[in-house]
Amino acid sequence: KAGVTQTPRYLIKTRGQQVTLSCSPISGHRSVSWYQQTPGQGLQFLFEYFSETQRNKGNFPGRFSGRQFSNSRSEMNVSTLELGDSALYLCASSLVVGASYEQYFGPGTRLTVT
Amino acid sequence: DAKTTQPNSMESNEEEPVHLPCNHSTISGTDYIHWYRQLPSQGPEYVIHGLTSNVNNRMASLAIAEDRKSSTLILHRATLRDAAVYYCILSEIQGAQKLVFGQGTRLTINP
DSSP: OOOOEEEOSEEEEOTTOOEEEEEEOOTTOOEEEEEEEETTTEEEEEEEEETTEEEEEOSOOTTEEEEEOTTSOEEEEEOSOOGGGOEEEEEEEEOOBTTBOOOEEOOOEEEEEO | OOOOBOOSEEEEETTSOEEEEEEOTTOOTTEEEEEEEEOTTSOOEEEEEESSSOEEOSSOEEEEOTTSSEEEEEESSOOGGGOEEEEEEEEEGGGTTSOOOOOOEEEEEEO
16 A cells, blocks of 8 residues: 655745645545644644545644545645745655544655745 | 653664563553654554553563553564664553654664
């Protein structure tokens, strides 16, 4: 079974631009969560989508948004990029059935804002 | 979310057992204990989780104290591939998709 895939793997953007990152979950997984990882703040939860609905949200400004499609694929968008948005963005998918709640993470998208 | 405390770093030798401790004195009755690890240049990887009883899987064992205020992740025979940052996380099972990661323990394995 294929793992979680994220595209693109690397991205360089300029301050003020916007960016869209994509995540394809493991087949059959309906939950997709997004995390931001920086050296200073570590891994921080952004939001989670389940069956196309945002179910949980972390403490990030409204510039960070996401959505999930009917095939469970998810995108996250960051508008008006700031230098501090440079980070590794990770997505994770979960089966969320019975006792299967573990998350499977993708390799991440490395975003650099200049 | 209840907080966990882990040592910043630990070191062990290849083919020896490794015991990674985690303190969680404010754990609630519905909190599960989850362990994830992050190998260099990779996303985190699920290791194991448990509620009250000790748990075993092909990767590791999880020993949970009787009062649940601490737990230990046990790698039975460490390999070089086990060098990673190990995170101990508490969440209700319904919150297992919004994990709150701490700083974790950086495990170094010596050949």
